[in-house]
Amino acid sequence: MVIEKTPGWIRYHETKAGKTLDIHKSGKWMYFFEAKDVAFARDLCCKAIDNHIVTTCKHTDIEETGFPQGVICFYIHFDDIEAHKRVIAFFLENNLIRKTAAGKLYNISFKLDEQTLAGEYGEDFRAKICLSDFVDLSTGKWLNK
Numbered sequence: 730m731v732i733e734k735t736p737g738w739i740r741y742h743e744t745k746a747g748k749t750l751d752i753h754k755s756g757k758w759m760y761f762f763e764a765k766d767v768a769f770a771r772d773l774c775c776k777a778i779d780n781h782i783v784t785t786c787k788h789t790d791i792e793e794t795g796f797p798q799g800v801i802c803f804y805i806h807f808d809d810i811e812a813h814k815r816v817i818a819f820f821l822e823n824n825l826i827r828k829t830a831a832g833k834l835y836n837i838s839f840k841l842d843e844q845t846l847a848g849e850y851g852e853d854f855r856a857k858i859c860l861s862d863f864v865d866l867s868t869g870k871w872l873n874k
Contacts, residue, residue, distance in 0.1 A: 730778050737794055740787040741774040750804055756841040757802035758816045760825045767791045770801050777803055782819045817863050834866045
C-alpha cells in the first residue's frame with residue numbers, strides 16, 4: 730500500500746500498477762466522520778485497500794485542516810456493479826450507514842467525480858446511484874437485480 734499526503738487529504742493506493750481510475754467513469758461512496766475519529770478513518774482506509782475493496786481511497790487530513798468533521802472517499806468506476814457491491818458490503822459490515830429513527834438505512838449516494846468537478850454540492854447535487862439501487866433500506870437485504 731502507498732500512503733501519500735496531499736493538501737487537505739491523506740490518500741491510500743494499492744501498489745499494483747495498472748489500477749488507475751478513469752476520471753470520466755470514477756466516483757465515490759463517502760463516509761463522514763468526526764475529527765475525534767481520525768484514527769478510525771485511517772484504519773478504514775487501510776482495511777479497504779488491504780482487503781481489496783477499492784484500489785484507492787482518501788480521507789480529510791484533519792490535523793492539517795483543523796475541520797471538526799472529515800470525509801472518507803472510496804473510489805470506484807460507476808459502471809462496475811461488483812465494485813459497488815464490495816463497497817456497500819464493506820459499509821454494512823462496518824456499520825458505516827446511519828439509520829433513521831424508524832430503523833431504516835439512510836439512502837446514501839454515490840457521487841461521480843464529474844459532479845464534484847462541476848460543483849454539484851448540497852441542493853444542486855442529484856445522485857444517479859443510491860444505496861436503494863442495491864439494498865432494501867428497511868431490511869438491509871440485497872435486491873435481486
